[in-house]
Amino acid sequence: MASKLHHPPPRGDGELPVKRPKVEDPIPTGTLANLHRVRLNPADCGLDFDIDANELQGRALHEQGFAYCWSGARANIGIRGGKYCFGCKIISEQAVDMADTPADQQHVCRVGLSRGDDPVGNLGETVRSFGFGGTGKFSSAAKFLEYGEKFGVGDMIVCAVDLEKRPLASVGFSKNGRWLGIATEFDARSHGLGVVDIELKKLPWESALFPHVLLKNVVVQLHFSTGDGLIPEEGYRPWNLAIEDGNAVLGPTFSSLEECEVIMMVGLPASGKTTWAEKWVKEHPEKRYVLLGTNLALDLMKVPGLLRKHNYGERFDRLMDQATGIFNTLLARAAKTPRNYILDQTNVYKSARNRKLKQFVRYRKIAVVVFPTPVDLKARALKRFEVMGKEVPAEAVNEMLGQLCLTYK
Structure with missing residues (x-):
């Protein structure tokens, strides 16, 4: 079972408000449209993604374990109709130490389109996104097909989408001014992607x-x-020009830090914390939660499926070490980046909870404690061992159980 403890953020600290994601209506046409400039959206990018001051140039962290990570970002303006295009130029490569990775996989870019509620780190890997990668492959729904040609530093890729075409819309690309052809056709209407000929949803970016x-x-x-x-x-x-054409929708934007919340999961290994957290995220899409834990780091590294020790052998410990370092860096950045977060670790030690939460001073804080029956916990631990080939020693679990206590203030 799970229970919650709430701690509201402190008030009157004298600091200026910071922006955070919130729901916006479709962009109005006419003179108000001039207030909006299409740019990369700081409210719709990975925690490790940095947007330069011009709001058009982007890069991600690349030191240590981040060299193995992918990081995504979307623009602040989406479309619901018409024929539009945008460009992406690869400016430079970032220096990395990846001796265990083929050279053509160390510096890669994927350009394309996705629906606004799609995971920002999965371009071309979902049914609602389309990506053209520097390896010369087009992908959607994680199906990678040969398309066009490879591209890299100095190349300009233009992505063009036609939402006027019936019965199927289309997306294609060009490289340095040379058209590479239509990459795919897709149903953009209600039975497909759901972006044309439908009523605007409550969360417009969907x-x-x-x-x-x-x-x-x-x-x-x-x-x-x-x-x-x-x-x-x-x-x-x-x-x-989609703005003045009346085909534009604004992505998520920022409001004050005090309106943000951080949920801290608390529970023994294999108690069901991640299961609860993932379900909560799906049930509250308007919150746009970032689920912070080891799994996020593994997702950024594109480790396929669940991490299985049987499959990865000695690489298991190395991946976990990198994932831990990535998590710690993302946690520090999260406290300075107004979003809604779920901290998905055991967090049974009071010292660990205090260390993590003290960074989120102005956030609303919620503790979710997951404490299954001994029978359920044993069954969950066995299932985890079958999947990952890894178990937490009984003495370690007992030590955590002895430390598990909740403090009310």
């Missing part, structure tokens, strides 16, 4: 396609208008 990049050790510059340097593909309009 009804639109957004420019999306996914990076691994490269720096990119986005082009959304001719003023940015975009040369549109024939028959397609620059992405920024």
Whole structure:
């Protein structure tokens, strides 16, 4: 079972408010449209993704374990109709030490589109996203097909989408001004992607396609208008004109830190914390929770499926060491990046809880304690061993159990 403890954020600390994701209506046309510029969205990117001051150039952390990670970002403006395009130029490679990785997989960029409620780190790996990668492959729903040609530093990739075409919409790409052809056709209506010929959803970004990049050790510059340097593909309009055309939807934006919350999971290994957290995330899409734990680090490294010690052998411990370092860095960045978070670790030691939560001073804090019956815990631990080939020693579990206590204030 799970129970919750709430701690509201402190008030009146004199600090200025910071922005956080919130729900916005579709962008109005006319004069108000001039207030919005298409750019990379700091509210819709990975925690390890950095956006430069011009709001068009992006890069991700690449030191140590982050060299193995992919990091994504979307633009702040999506579309629900029309024919539009945007560009992405690969500016440079980031220096990394990856002797155990093939050279052509150390510096890679994927460019494309996704629906606004898709995971930002999974471009081309879901049914609601389309990506063209530097290895010369196009992907959607994790199906990678040969397309176009390879690209890298100095190349300009333009992504063009046609949502006017019936019965199927289409997406294609060009490289350095040379059209590579239509990559795929797809149903954009209610029975497909759900972005055209439908009523706008309560969360508007769930009804639109957004420019999306996914990076691994490269720096990119986005082009959304001719003023940015975009040369549109024939028959397609620059992405920024979707605003004046009335086809634009605004992605999530920021509000105050005090409106953000951090949920701390507390429980023994294999007690069901991650299961509860993942279910909570799905049931509350408006919160756009970031689930912070070892699994997030493994997802960023694109470790396929669940981490199985039987399959990874000696690599298991190395991956886990890297995942721990990545988690600690992301936790520190999270406290400075207004979002809603779930901290998915055991957190049974009071000292560990205090160390992590003291960074989130202005957040609303919630503790979710998961404490199954001994029979259920034993069954869960056995299942975990069958999947991962790893078990927590009984003496370690007993030590944690002895430390598990809740403090009310």
